[in-house]
Amino acid sequence: MHYIGIDIGSTAAKVSVFEDDNLIENFTMPTGWSSIETSKVIKERLEEKNIVIDESKVIATGYGRISVPYANKTITEITCHGKGTYYLLGKDSTVIDIGGQDTKIITLDKGRVTNFTMNDKCAAGTGRFLELMANTLGVSIDELSNMALSGEDINITSMCTVFAESEVISLIGSGTKRESIARGIINSITGRVYAMLHKHGTSDTIFLTGGLCEVEPFIKLLSEKLQIQVKTDSLARYAGSIGAALLTKEL
Amino acid sequence: MRPQIMEEVEGLRGINSVKIKEAHEAGKKVVGMYCVFSPSEIALAADAISVTLCGTAQGPIEDAEKELPRNLCPLIKSSYGFAITDKCPYFYFSDVLLAETTCDGKKKMYELMGKIKPMHIMNLPQTANDEDSLESWKKEMVKFKNFLEEKLEVEITDENLRDAIKLMNRERNAMKKLHKLNAHKPAPLSGMDMMLAQWLKGFNVDKEAGIDLIERLIAEVEERMAKGIYAFDETAPRILLTGCPIGSGSEKVLKALEEAGASVVALENCTGYKGLDVLVDEDENKDLMLALAEKYLSTPCSCMTNNNSRLDLIGRLAKEYDVDGVVDLTWQACHTYNIESFTVKKFVQEELDLPFIQIETDYSDSDTGQVKVRVEAFLETLERPATAK
Ligand code: SF4
Ligand code: SF4
Numbered sequence: 001m002h003y004i005g006i007d008i009g010s011t012a013a014k015v016s017v018f019e020d021d022n023l024i025e026n027f028t029m030p031t032g033w034s035s036i037e038t039s040k041v042i043k044e045r046l047e048e049k050n051i052v053i054d055e056s057k058v059i060a061t062g063y064g065r066i067s068v069p070y071a072n073k074t075i076t077e078i079t080c081h082g083k084g085t086y087y088l089l090g091k092d093s094t095v096i097d098i099g100g101q102d103t104k105i106i107t108l109d110k111g112r113v114t115n116f117t118m119n120d121k122c123a124a125g126t127g128r129f130l131e132l133m134a135n136t137l138g139v140s141i142d143e144l145s146n147m148a149l150s151g152e153d154i155n156i157t158s159m160c161t162v163f164a165e166s167e168v169i170s171l172i173g174s175g176t177k178r179e180s181i182a183r184g185i186i187n188s189i190t191g192r193v194y195a196m197l198h199k200h201g202t203s204d205t206i207f208l209t210g211g212l213c214e215v216e217p218f219i220k221l222l223s224e225k226l227q228i229q230v231k232t233d234s235l236a237r238y239a240g241s242i243g244a245a246l247l248t249k250e251l
Numbered sequence: 252m253r254p255q256i257m258e259e260v261e262g263l264r265g266i267n268s269v270k271i272k273e274a275h276e277a278g279k280k281v282v283g284m285y286c287v288f289s290p291s292e293i294a295l296a297a298d299a300i301s302v303t304l305c306g307t308a309q310g311p312i313e314d315a316e317k318e319l320p321r322n323l324c325p326l327i328k329s330s331y332g333f334a335i336t337d338k339c340p341y342f343y344f345s346d347v348l349l350a351e352t353t354c355d356g357k358k359k360m361y362e363l364m365g366k367i368k369p370m371h372i373m374n375l376p377q378t379a380n381d382e383d384s385l386e387s388w389k390k391e392m393v394k395f396k397n398f399l400e401e402k403l404e405v406e407i408t409d410e411n412l413r414d415a416i417k418l419m420n421r422e423r424n425a426m427k428k429l430h431k432l433n434a435h436k437p438a439p440l441s442g443m444d445m446m447l448a449q450w451l452k453g454f455n456v457d458k459e460a461g462i463d464l465i466e467r468l469i470a471e472v473e474e475r476m477a478k479g480i481y482a483f484d485e486t487a488p489r490i491l492l493t494g495c496p497i498g499s500g501s502e503k504v505l506k507a508l509e510e511a512g513a514s515v516v517a518l519e520n521c522t523g524y525k526g527l528d529v530l531v532d533e534d535e536n537k538d539l540m541l542a543l544a545e546k547y548l549s550t551p552c553s554c555m556t557n558n559n560s561r562l563d564l565i566g567r568l569a570k571e572y573d574v575d576g577v578v579d580l581t582w583q584a585c586h587t588y589n590i591e592s593f594t595v596k597k598f599v600q601e602e603l604d605l606p607f608i609q610i611e612t613d614y615s616d617s618d619t620g621q622v623k624v625r626v627e628a629f630l631e632t633l634e635r636p637a638t639a640k
Contacts (some may be wrong), residue, residue, distance in 0.1 A: 063620065078628035102621065112631050115600075118625055120583075120611050206426070 002056035005084075005244025006042060006079060008064025008098035011127070013038050016241035017051055023245075025049065026238045030179035035064030043070065050189065055059065057248035060240065062238055063101065075247055077240050081146075082106050084243030085207050088233040090186035093205035096193060096230070097239070098212050100127045103193060105200040117200040125192030128209060133185045136168050137178060144182045145217035151183030155191075180241050197226065207241035208232045253482070254610070256468045259446050263451045263464075264499075267457035270456040274300055275344040280403045283345030283368075285330065286289060286353060287526040287550050289377055290543050292391060295415035295458070296407045297399045303453025306330030307498030310358050311616040312339055319360065324585045325614040326496065327356045334364050340452060341477060347402055349395065351375045353554040354587050356619040371398045379548045379555055397459070411541045418458055420530045421570040427527045432472055433516040434572045441470045441482040441506050442492065442515025450498040450522045483514035491569055493519035493561075493595065494609075495588050496581035504580050504630050507626045517572040519565055520580070525551060525591075528564060543637045552635045553587035561591070562598045575633045578604040578626075583613045606632055 003018040008031055010231070017025035027045065031038055039060075053070050060071035061080040068074075077099075085095045086108055095106040103125050107115040119125055135145045158164040164185075170183050194229055197206075206228055212218050213236035223230045235242065273577055275281055282294040283304045294301035311332025312325060318335070333339035348370040350361040361372060373391040376384035396407050426449055432439055440448075448468065455461035473479075475580055490513045497505060497520060508515055518524055529549045532542040551561035569577065577599045581589045592609045599607040608629045 063624075076624050076628040076631060079631040115606070115632070116608075116628060118621070123388070238541070 002052070003245045003248040004046065004051070004056050004079065004139075005241040005246070005248065006039070006058065006065075006068055006071065007061075007064040007065065007192075007240035007244060008035050008038060008060065008062045008079065009077070009240075010063050011131075012100075013042065013062075013064065013182045014238050014241040015042055015046070016113045016238050016245045017046070017056075018245050019037070019250075023235075023242065025051070026156065026235060026241070028237070031064060035067035036069075038064065039068040039070070042068075042158075053184055057251050059244040059248045059251075061244045062158060072248065073251055075244060078106060078116050078118075079113055080240045080243035080247065081110070081209055082108050082243065083246050084239035084241070085209060086111040087242055087246060088229065088235055088239060089205070091205065092203070093207040093231070094197070094200075095178060095207050095209055095239075096125050096197065098125075099191070099210050099215045100131075102126055103196065105196050107203070108238045113140065115121055115200070117196055119196065122153050125196070129164070130189055130212075133160055133164060133168060136165055137172075137181065137185075139182075141212070141218075142215055145186060145221070147179045147182040148186040149183075150182070151177065151179030153187065154180050154184040156181075156184040156188045164182075164247070170228050183221075186221050189227075190222050194225050195221065202226075204229045205229070207236070209236045211237050213237055232250075252480065253441065253444055254347050254468060254471045256471050257447070257466070259464060260448050260451060263461075264454055267454045267456050271302065271341060271344050274456060275346075280343075280533075281344050282347055282349055282399070283342055284349045284554065285357070286446065287521045288351045288353065288373070288511050288547050289349050290547055291393065291401060292390065292412060292415040292419050292531065292543060292626075293396050294408065295408045295418065296411040297400070297403050297405045298411070299346075304333070304342050304345070304458070304483060305331065305453070305500075306329065306449075307496075307614075308333075308500035310500070311336050314612065322584050323360075324354075324356050324495075324582045325501070326582055326585075327360050329359050329501075330357075331364060334367055347399070349373065351625060353552065354585070355383060356584070360522065361581070369402065371395055371402075375554070375619065376548070377554075377556055379560070382544055385541075385544055385548055388396065388548045389538075391542045392434065392543050392547075411580045413533075414497055416531045416533060416539070416542070420533065422452065422458060422465075423460050423463050423527045423530055425469070427524075429469050429472075429519070431571075432469065435476065435481075436488065436489070436573060437481040437485050438489070438514045438516045439476050439481050442490070442509055442518065443502065444482070446497060446502060446517075447499065447506060448523060449518070459576075483574050487514040488511055488575040488630055489514050489516045489573060491515075491517040491519060491565065491572060491574040492497070492523070492580065492591070493565055493577060493586055495582045496521040497580065498522050501617070502620060503614075503616075504578070504610050504612065504626070507619075507622050508578065508630075511623070511627045511630050513626075513630055516574060519561075519568055519569045519624055521552070524568065525564070529539065529582070553591045558591060559635045562595065562602075562635070565595065565599065566603060569599075569605060574605065576608070576629065579607065579609045581609060581611045583611055618635055
């Protein structure tokens with residue numbers, strides 16, 4: 001029996017598969033313009049690996065969750081991230097998920113989500129913000145985070161993505177070092193996370209999920225800002241899909 | 252399946268807008284009011300019709316933004332939009348307006364609105380926990396009474412006031428009784444219907460007929476309860492909704508909650524229970540203005556500092572309605588409710604030991620997806636089977 005979790009986010013789709021208690025498969029692909037198309041491609045990929053949807057249980061999560069016609073159920077990414085994190089970390093923690101569209105802080109208690117906070121509809125402090133700013137500087141998110149390590153500790157003050165972009169452009173124009181601009185951009189995200197985390201209430205274990213968990217310099221700067229070593233896992237970007245897959249067992 | 256009489260209730264808005272036109276043409280005066288702090292009794296005693304003017308629709312906001320900042324609470328923008336576009340018959344037929352100095356946004360907006368129609372402003376004290384406050388609010392009651400007497404060329408007698416107080420208390424009692432039906436498990440009325448019934452009472456031209464309608468609604472609901480007909484089944488999580496006022500057109504969070512399978516059983520907000528909780532003291536020997544001042548000053552609104560009585564009310568309702576979680580709705584740019592949300596959260600989580608979520612949004616549809624995620628995830632955290640697709 002296969003237990004499949006599909007997490008269709010705004011930028012990437014993540015898939016995790018359990019065969020009984022073993023996590024046998026994790027893969028990701030860009031969401032593209034249509035979640036329905038993406039879910040078809042996912043089905044094909046799974047079938048290539050001899051995982052038959054009809055004989056499996058499937059839970060879909062993320063923004064595209066309603067576009068997976070073969071899912072047995074949909075559950076929000078918040079519950080799934082909580083479940084997935086508990087599996088990866090093996091204990092309770094406060095989860096930070098910096099997603100494409102929103103940043104979430106999730107509290108786990110005995111593996112269950114008991115409380116969560118999400119940013120409001122503005123993009124500041126989200127992955128989208130970082131992506132846009134990296135584009136403005138003409139680098140990747142990884143490069144940007146790396147540059148930030150050696151930059152001066154400046155601040156980008158605009159809250160709004162559009163204004164922040166012009167602020168970055170004028171900093172470039174005034175000859176500020178790219179490393180410092182990069183640092184300012186990262187500061188703007190980590191500062192938002194810091195405020196959200198403390199308003200929400202934090203515990204002694206902080207776990208980062210989502211795409212940024214693979215960007216080491218980012219984790220370093222985030223840990224500095226939060227004054228606590230942020231934990232993560234090489235599979236943390238799959239926290240949502242792993243959680244969804246695990247939840248199928250309760251169906 | 253909703254009670255049949257709900258259709259009649261829903262029809263009220265249209266019917267009342269015709270009635271108000273007729274009454275106005277027949278020479279009856281109309282006093283338009285905005286807030287739970289408004290003493291409708293005084294308007295009724297002046298033989299006028301008192302209506303609650305609405306600011307719950309997205310429609311007129313675009314027009315309001317020609318004059319008001321975009322970054323302002325949608326309720327204020329909507330109210331102002333209705334005022335400048337003649338899209339609201341109730342505003343159109345109002346002879347005078349009553350405003351209060353509540354939040355800063357409203358206060359300053361009223362200065363602009365006051366140029367459109369004659370407006371009286373009552374100076375609301377900043378706190379309710381102070382002897383002087385009651386004294387000054389009582390004086391404000393007297394000033395409003397004098398204003399109406401002069402403007403409408405009537406005399407407001409004690410006898411008329413007593414009758415008006417009794418009438419309004421009867422209306423409150425009927426509404427309260429309706430609201431309390433949902434303390435039953437499972438709830439017989441959906442939160443949407445409860446909200447509509449309470450919100451629409453503000454447009455009642457004929458108070459007696461309105462009370463009668465609510466009593467008939469109660470009777471029908473009780474009959475259905477006897478037959479075991481409810482709006483939700485036992486498993487639906489029971490939610491207390493608090494925070495900024497909502498009405499038809501601004502019900503998106505309430506709707507999202509119920510669409511995701513929750514039963515919104517208690518509405519603590521202004522358009523719900525907040526104004527019904529305390530009645531006006533009917534003691535014969537009491538100074539009438541003092542009785543009114545006491546009632547209205549007790550409104551647990553976030554414009555007051557401090558506003559601990561809101562916490563008391565939330566605590567009481569949470570128990571009485573046996574709720575599983577509390578949702579605090581904040582309109583974007585509403586500083587008072589937004590800041591107070593932190594206090595409410597602490598209270599709900601620590602004192603009541605209940606799950607809590609704040610949802611900040613406006614009247615537009617632009618964040619429907621996000622609101623949905625929040626609401627569904629919140630319901631998933633309540634110890635119930637997770638909501639199905
Ligand atoms: S929230 Fe306060 S200011 Fe707003 S309508 Fe209610 S009582 Fe008035
Ligand atoms: S919702 Fe808040 S900002 Fe808007 S009118 Fe009421 S108190 Fe003022």
